[in-house]
Amino acid sequence: MTAHTERERAALALSAIPADLPRDTWWKIAAALKHEFGEDGFALFDAWSRTTERYDEAAARDTWRSLKASGGIRIGSLYEIAKSHGFDPKQHQVATPTTAERTRHAKEQRERAERDARAQADEAQRRAQAADRAHELWENAAAASDDHPYLQGKTVRGHGLRLYRGNLRIGGVACDDALMVPLRGASGDLTSLEFIGADGEKRFLSGGSKAGSFCMIGDDYTRIVVAEGYATGASAFEATSYAVAVAFDAGNLRRVASALREQHPKAVLVFAVDNDAKANGSNPGLKAATDAAHAVGGTLAVPPAGMDLNDLHQRDGLMAVKDLINAALPQVWPNMEQRPCWCVYGDWQEVDGVKRKPGVWHHNFKQRDDQEPVMVDEWICSPLYVDATTSNREDENYGFLLRYVSRRGIWKKWAMPAEMLAGDGAEALGIVLSGGVEISQHKKREVLRYIASQHPTRHMRAATLTGWHDGAFVLPDEVIGADDVWFQAAGRTAPYGTAGTLAGWKSGVAALAEGNPLLMLAISAAFAGVLLEPLCIDGAPLMPIRDRAGYWRIEGGHRLYLFTSAGIKEAIKGYDLNRALSALDAAGAIARKQNGQRSVPIRAPDGRLTRLYAIDPEKLDVDG
Structure with a gap:
């Protein structure tokens, strides 16, 4: 069919392209639309992006804002991508415009240029205001401690982070008690803040500039590790002491890499790959890191599939992270x-x-x-x-x-x-x-x-x-x-x-213990040894657990026996129960009483609430 306008032609091309593309291709489409249509192109880009389940409104908006209408990616790039998905640009030519249409188009271009200029000025003002707001929040925040739940969960420390306390909400999410990660431009000026909650939820300060901004950890600039997220970067720093630049997402790696190369022309740049391979064969983390490394002459530290460096840190320790990074460094024979x-x-x-x-x-x-x-x-x-x-x-x-x-x-x-x-x-x-x-x-x-x-x-x-x-x-x-x-x-x-696996243990051992007290006892005994020290127990003999006799437990640092009436009868071997209980009571050996009764309701190991006699053996003179 013939498109009446370039916008209609672009819309037809977009309809042929699936929106769940790798991020670098998705970004190119946004750049092509902005170059051709300016701010008016966002509606096309956003409507197309919404056709995937992975749609992220904030990411679409922030990516669009980071682009310039004067960028080098033109509308032809969009049509080339669409061709690979079956779109034929020759069958969708724009009709030859009449003189009136050309005049109207020229007017629209002038108006669009004016709108774009105003939009750019407004955007610059918003970013300046956001930077001021970031500076105010940062200066009023205290240093974050390493016991913050997010840091503990990631097994890393808070290198220069601060803790936000207040009523700020971003996207409906409360930021109180969130970590604050600073974003700084190449000049070192604060441009925005990332807030990380205890559950790992991340939000960026509204209006702040992320493109080309990064968070630097350390100051050994002979080698710089470039990572996507804070936890990944912290693991890299703690493993090597090399300087680390946190770029915050894959789409920002190349911009950050260019800024670092300009600042540190002799530095070795190592890109910590988020090895997040997808079911469709794409790997946006590896692709973005590879592109950035090629652009600045860097190298790649690639962890196992499905992992980043923090995942590797938690699974295999910091030494494994160090080995991976050092293996990526160029080794030079000494002069x-x-x-x-x-x-x-x-x-x-x-x-x-x-x-x-x-x-x-x-x-x-x-x-x-x-x-x-x-x-x-x-x-x-x-x-x-x-x-x-x-x-x-x-x-x-x-x-x-x-x-x-x-x-x-x-x-x-x-x-x-x-x-x-x-x-x-x-x-x-x-x-x-x-x-x-x-x-x-x-x-x-x-x-x-x-x-x-x-x-x-x-x-x-x-x-x-x-x-x-x-x-x-x-x-x-x-x-x-x-x-x-x-x-x-x-x-x-x-x-x-x-030997074996956790799943195999659950199905082959633990499942058999359900309803089997003796097997429960055997498994518990196997685990008991390693638990004695953290429970501050020097050791104790193994006591048999029987339904009739009862069981024992530690209270107040000493052993307490818990018996059913049948269990006590068995223990006293035919003596009168009341006389035996009176003797125990007189000796002060009955440790629990309730409403004058010598037995008390206690929850047994099987979960049942039953009446038991609590006997303190230390009150008994076993030698007498």
Whole structure:
């Protein structure tokens, strides 16, 4: 059909394009419409965007506002995208306008230009007002503490964040007690604020500028990690201490990257990918990070599918995040000015056409008489990292947390006591050799020199026993509940065996315990040991639970027996019940009474409310 106007033609093209496109394509369509129709094009863009279930009104509005009508993406880009979805621009040509139509069109263009100029001025004013409002809110807010529920849930700290207290609502959502994340432009000026609630709900200050703005964590600008969200960026910073720029969403990565490249032309930019692959095969997080990296000469740190760096942090710990980021950094063979030094390479290096194997290298130089110095490079062993120093709470038992890969490619950790470096260090070498480290036959002592010379920035607590340690549960190769403690011993302990899955345990074990008191007892006994310390219980013998005899529990720091009348009869073995109860009462052993009665209603383990006799064994003279 023939379109009467360019707007009608654009509407026909949009009808052929599904609105659930990757964000970078969706954004291009908005840019093309704004260039052609100015502010009048928003109605087309918004109506088309609403045809997907993923429609976000705020995102559509903010994206539109961030675009300029004078941008370089023209209406032809829209038609090219539509062609890939079956639209034929030749079959939808705009009719040749009459003289009157051309005059009217020229008038409309002038009026539109005037409206766009007014709209841009209004937008600039709104952004200035929002910046002023952001500055006022920021200055009146107190620093956020690390115990905020959102930060605890993400296992990160609040690096420079503040806490909002007040009646502000954005999009109907109350912002009281929300974290405030500052958005700053390349000049460092505050442009807007992000509010993050305890449940992770995020809202941006109305009217604020997000495009090209970012939140910076840290000040080591030799390497800068660019992340989408705050939690992802915080995990990257805590793992590496490199500077981090939080861009807030995938669509803002490229703008932020360009600003950072201009500010820090020599910095290595690493893009922390949100690896959010979709069912249709698209991956907007990876696509946006890849485009941004290509634009500024950056690299990619790509976590496993479906994860970002914070997900990786929570699953595998900060060291896994550090490894992923460092693996993305370009590794450079040191020059003469950087020698002597030790370097660890996780992959093959090609230097002057020669491939050098992964591992620990000692880079040095030799110089004889008046000759020019000659660089000397010696391979010491396969990759072995000194991730942290360790010590106990008394500042004793220092050690080194080593991380190395076996010949089969399995990564291991061992907190080696520093005292093992005394003497010839043969025992320490034997342990790493046994763990699969490959060592140059003539450089064994160099391995010990390398370890002793390292000064990692991270320091961790040393636990010399497995089990509970200051609120964390320490295993030989894993710690549950903390990431700043590790098991340290003069030998690497084999990891505890694991098997099965949680779902399998629920169906194959837990489901069988329902209505089975003996199996419940067995399972509870298996879990009891690890719960004694946090419950402040030194230990207790296992008491059988029977329907007739009753059960026992701990109250006030000592044991309390709870018996049914049948259970007491069985315990006194034929003695008169009333006489036995009177004797117990006279001894003060009946710990609970109610309305003159020696039995009281107590809820039993099976949930039933029944009358039981509460007997305190400490009141009984068992030797008398």
